[in-house]
Amino acid sequence: MAEVRLPDLGETGEVTIVEWFKREGDAVRVGEELLEVETEKTTFVIEAPQAGCLTRILKPQGERARFDDVLAQVD
Amino acid sequence: MTSWPKSTEDGTRAVHLPLGREAYRATHERQLRLHALRVQGAVPDTILSVEHDPVFTIGRRGSRENLLVSLDTLRHEGIAVYEVERGGDITYHGPGQVVLYPIVDLRGHSRDLARYVRNLEQTVIAFLASAGVTAQRRPGLPGVWVGERKIAAVGVHVRRWVTLHGLALNVRVNKEHFAMINPCGMRIEVVSLDDLVARRYSLGEVVAGLLSAMAPLFGWRIVEHSEEELVEGRP
Numbered sequence: 001m002a003e004v005r006l007p008d009l010g011e012t013g014e015v016t017i018v019e020w021f022k023r024e025g026d027a028v029r030v031g032e033e034l035l036e037v038e039t040e041k042t043t044f045v046i047e048a049p050q051a052g053c054l055t056r057i058l059k060p061q062g063e064r065a066r067f068d069d070v071l072a073q074v075d
Numbered sequence: 076m077t078s079w080p081k082s083t084e085d086g087t088r089a090v091h092l093p094l095g096r097e098a099y100r101a102t103h104e105r106q107l108r109l110h111a112l113r114v115q116g117a118v119p120d121t122i123l124s125v126e127h128d129p130v131f132t133i134g135r136r137g138s139r140e141n142l143l144v145s146l147d148t149l150r151h152e153g154i155a156v157y158e159v160e161r162g163g164d165i166t167y168h169g170p171g172q173v174v175l176y177p178i179v180d181l182r183g184h185s186r187d188l189a190r191y192v193r194n195l196e197q198t199v200i201a202f203l204a205s206a207g208v209t210a211q212r213r214p215g216l217p218g219v220w221v222g223e224r225k226i227a228a229v230g231v232h233v234r235r236w237v238t239l240h241g242l243a244l245n246v247r248v249n250k251e252h253f254a255m256i257n258p259c260g261m262r263i264e265v266v267s268l269d270d271l272v273a274r275r276y277s278l279g280e281v282v283a284g285l286l287s288a289m290a291p292l293f294g295w296r297i298v299e300h301s302e303e304e305l306v307e308g309r310p
Contacts, residue, residue, distance in 0.1 A: 010187020018135050033234070036135070041217040042188045043135050043162040045234040 002050045004072040006065045014064045015039045026054045028074060048074055089295035090305050091286055094125040099157060106176050106239050113178050114235045118305055123176040124282045127168040129154040129252055134163035134230055141165045141257035161230035161240035165256050171247035173281045179238045192229055194292045195242045199227040201288035208271050224266035246281050
């Protein structure tokens with residue numbers, strides 16, 4: 001099991017979840033693009049830390065997140 | 076595969092790829108090609124400079140509602156519309172505007188998105204200062220401003236820690252084109268360098284000035300190459 005966490009983006013504060021490219025129950029490959037987050041004028045794509053099934057999305061589209069927040073679970 | 080020297084005594088080597096005037100779509104495809112090569116480490120940090128044909132681009136947060144004219148008007152004026160992956164809302168690119176697209180591996184620049192965007196803004200501010208123009212950031216309003224008028228836009232997309240998109244500085248833009256949009260979803264006034272200084276800078280001079288301002292901020296020594304030289308790793 002692996003948690004998908006918001007990486008340390010430096011001085012960047014809160015981000016908004018713009019879009020999930022995968023849905024709960026989808027199979028994902030390692031490094032596959034999972035979601036996009038946005039801070040002021042910057043969009044950032046987060047990839048799957050390991051292969052498996054995207055079992056749970058904890059921060060759906062539109063929610064805010066901070067460094068180290070768990071965004072999803074890949075099992 | 077190429078063997079780019081990673082750094083020298085006087086800074087990390089970065090490449091400037093001058094494109095002259097090019098349509099938005101062609102430059103965007105070029106950015107994506109070079110982004111893929113940068114992710115693989117096959118090319119160094121690379122800065123594209125370009126002047127676009129008239130185009131409106133809509134960012135991830137954007138909406139066509141901020142386009143204030145009909146598609147017929149746009150066709151008549153020869154203005155294209157693209158939806159793109161960068162942050163932000165709608166923006167205009169066109170003749171008389173210098174656009175820089177730095178394709179930068181942020182893993183070599185502290186992995187700091189906010190600092191990267193600030194350095195892009197600082198690049199414009201430092202160049203304008205050398206031209207005798209005082210410009211600044213405004214809290215909560217991205218881009219670079221002279222008083223309450225916007226002179227440069229900034230929008231960035233990051234995938235695999237490598238950047239796409241960048242900054243656009245108005246040197247002498249068509250304000251009628253700008254009036255067709257609600258830039259960034261707000262009613263704002265834009266300004267060009269020509270409105271502020273007596274001297275008429277060529278776009279080439281502006282590119283050179285921006286790169287000179289950029290190099291120390293990013294710790295780069297910038298050398299100029301064509302895409303062929305860059306990809307084949309000849310230099």
